[in-house]
Amino acid sequence: MDTRQLRSLIAIATHGTFARAAEAVHLTPSAVSQQIQALEHELGVLLFERSSRPPKLTPQGLQAIDMAREILRLSDDTKSSLRGDRISGTLMLGSVRSSALDLLPAAIVQMRSRYPNLKTNLRISLSSTLIADVASGHLDAAIVAEHVSIPPALRWSPFLREPLWLIAPADTKVTDPKTLLAALPFIRFRSSVPLANLIDTEISRQGITTNDIAEIDTIGSIVTCVRHGMGISVVPHVALHELKEEALVRLPFGEPQVVRQIGIVERTVSPRGEIIERLHEVLAQVCGEHGVLR
Amino acid sequence: MDTRQLRSLIAIATHGTFARAAEAVHLTPSAVSQQIQALEHELGVLLFERSSRPPKLTPQGLQAIDMAREILRLSDDTKSSLRGDRISGTLMLGSVRSSALDLLPAAIVQMRSRYPNLKTNLRISLSSTLIADVASGHLDAAIVAEHVSIPPALRWSPFLREPLWLIAPADTKVTDPKTLLAALPFIRFRSSVPLANLIDTEISRQGITTNDIAEIDTIGSIVTCVRHGMGISVVPHVALHELKEEALVRLPFGEPQVVRQIGIVERTVSPRGEIIERLHEVLAQVCGEHGVLR
DNA sequence: TTTTCATATTAAGCAAATCTGGATTTAAGA
DNA sequence: TCTTAAATCCAGATTTGCTTAATATGAAAA
The missing domain is CATH 3.40.190.10 (Periplasmic binding protein-like II)
Structure with missing residues (x-):
């Protein structure tokens, strides 16, 4: 049993189909199918009822989901905690005034629980202003929708x-x-x-x-x-x-x-790269079925 | 991160050296060393201080051990629970009157917690009597020390x-x-x-x-x-x-x-094969550093 | 009832990962 | 300083996991 299989299992529950789950975990549907079969073999039970489309979680599958969530939480929290000693200070974050802004508090709260030593300074502004501020270093990262033009020193990664x-x-x-x-x-x-x-x-x-x-x-x-x-x-x-x-x-x-897509724009070379990656993961997670991992 | 790596990590903590841990998990020391290195890479920290022999767990290593125990407990308990619906009735178990008998209650308690529907009927006797009773079907399995002669229809697997x-x-x-x-x-x-x-x-x-x-x-x-x-x-x-x-x-x-070795003797073909395997695992675990998995 | 569509599974092949075995390095004890 | 035991490194063998293409399957539409 490994965490990649468990992430795929969770992704199926979240996204509803093996195909969409495969997209979310960056594998092919065939690979996800094989992972689930390997899990079923190891656990000795069927996790999905396959006589319907899309397959439905069985009661044992629901129980396995609970286990998977807990295991992944343990794994992720321990990773964060083990690394967290190095993650402190203040993350300067910008965001457009967007309906997605509703998701941001949940993400920030979760980041705070993982990295008690990290503060987040959030500033709302227009995306053109935000992009300029990221480029100039006034902001570490910003949440903006997909843009036609991102300066070469920056990169934008969708999380929604x-x-x-x-x-x-x-x-x-x-x-x-x-x-x-x-x-x-x-x-x-x-x-x-x-x-x-x-x-x-x-x-x-x-x-x-x-x-x-x-x-x-x-x-x-x-x-x-x-x-x-x-x-x-x-x-x-x-x-x-x-x-x-x-x-x-x-x-x-x-x-x-x-x-439509919303993502994080950041400098391609940044000392904050790791924490921004963590933030991206948390945001994608908070977004549920439409969340996109890198 | 997968459960086999975590079991190796736990085995090192239990047995004290990579070499003995390797024996316990039926791998070579080289494989165990590689597994720990892969874990360290994924977690981003050193789990062992290698400037001493045998290597000592670092504080991060101890934290990883806690995580590993919890993850394996979740995994094992979920497996037991998922399968437990089929494990019921009474396991007829024999044991010699041995100092190892002190370990048996702990093992039986743990089995009971995993399989609430399973009862264990324990009988103490001489090993020759126990072996005969297992062969005849009066007992499902018995705990006996290593024997020169085990009848062909039986098999003996050491757990200590x-x-x-x-x-x-x-x-x-x-x-x-x-x-x-x-x-x-x-x-x-x-x-x-x-x-x-x-x-x-x-x-x-x-x-x-x-x-x-x-x-x-x-x-x-x-x-x-x-x-x-x-x-x-x-x-x-x-x-x-x-x-x-x-x-x-x-x-x-x-x-x-x-x-010296103590093991479980059972019939090579038995409807109780699965639960006896679980019992073997629990006994090996309870035995700590001298426990032997199959 | 048949056809179409979308999704899951199977089979085969390839690359990556994991394990073994042997050699080398290292710490500890004599 | 030498010996011993254990950990690591390295190379090769084996196994595993993923992709691609083909096939199977359930549901919806015609």
Whole structure:
């Protein structure tokens, strides 16, 4: 039994299919299948019921998941603790004002528990300002969405890759996204961040003329408006993950469904490289099924 | 990180040297050394201080040992629990009346905690009777010392391989075993068990004429007599493991030091094969540095 | 009912990892 | 200083783990 097998097991539970789990752990689906079979052989039980698609965890599989989580926690915490003596001081971190910002506190709390000697100084700003500050050394790293141009001395690594959803009030009957976009009142996300551009670009690309009735600059407010029947809009998955499934109608936005990415930009050579890598892992973990490890 | 590396790490802590740990985990010392190096690389710290012989665990090594024990406990308990649904009924177990019998309760308690549905019925008897009862099916397995003749339908697997020590009162100054055996009053272990034969055989082989002043049939009583200055004797390691180092003088008995083995005898084909294997593992574990896995 | 799609598994091959065996190095004891 | 026992290094053999391609399978759509 080894930690890579356990990570794959956890990834399947998180992402739902062997194929998506394989992506998350950077292996092929075949390798993940073999890992699970090796685990099943060692444990002497079936972890998945394979007569359905995707395979479902058996009760023994759930029990094995609990064990796996605990073992990986022990392993990761011991690694952190063993290395943690060298991780101290203050991490200067920037972030865009994003809906993903909701995930940041959970990540920072977890980092704090692993590295009691590490402080995090968080500053919110525009991504162009953040990138300049990382380049100049004022910040160690920053959380920004995917950018067309990253200076050569910096690198950007996604930790979140999430789909966009067209959301409509719960009582909406039509299920064709294009029809809805053309027919119903549209609440446009107006902001100077890449997400807004991504949404506008896809709507244009599909040649749809929306019936704009509002422009709002925060994703949370947009979700609230849609819930109250004001119209439809487009939001990233993270904005919905605490909503009940039946609170809104959700349809894939874009053909194929548009995905947006948020990542960490850092200098390619940095004394903070190790702790930033840890932060990336924790962020990816906190992101659940749409988290992406390096 | 995998469980085999962790078992090797634990084995080193238990047995004191890489070489003895290698024996315990059925690998070569070279393989164990490589495993520890791989672990050190993954954890990013040195687990052993190698400027002394044998290498000493570093503080980080001790921390890694704690993690390893916990991970292996999780792993083993989950395995037991996952399989435990099928392990029930009563295990009919026999044992010789041996000093190793002290270890048995600890092993049985641990088995009970892993397999709440399993009962153990323990019967003490002579090894010849026990072997016959295992062959006939009256017993599932029995704990007996190494025997010259095991019937073909049975197999015997050692879980304990321990050295014999010549023990003398604490104030004994002489340190040559042969001199002591010839000169001091000798308390002979008189019993119809293989251990007594082993001791007698080695004394004869060395051409030593002992000055017998007593024949006693229990090892515990022998240890008590030696402590009170009545004479010297020969006992297995297990008889001493709860005594303070300075309570007695201990010298290796035999050239090379004689080792005795205790093992489990079972039928080669048995529906109880799996649980007996578990029992063997637990017994080997409880035996500490002289425990032998299959 | 048939076809299509997406996913899981199987089989084969290759690279990496792990183990063994022998040689060398090192610490401790005589 | 020499000897002994143990750990490490090195090279080769064996095993393991991963990838790729082909096949099998369940679910959904036509």
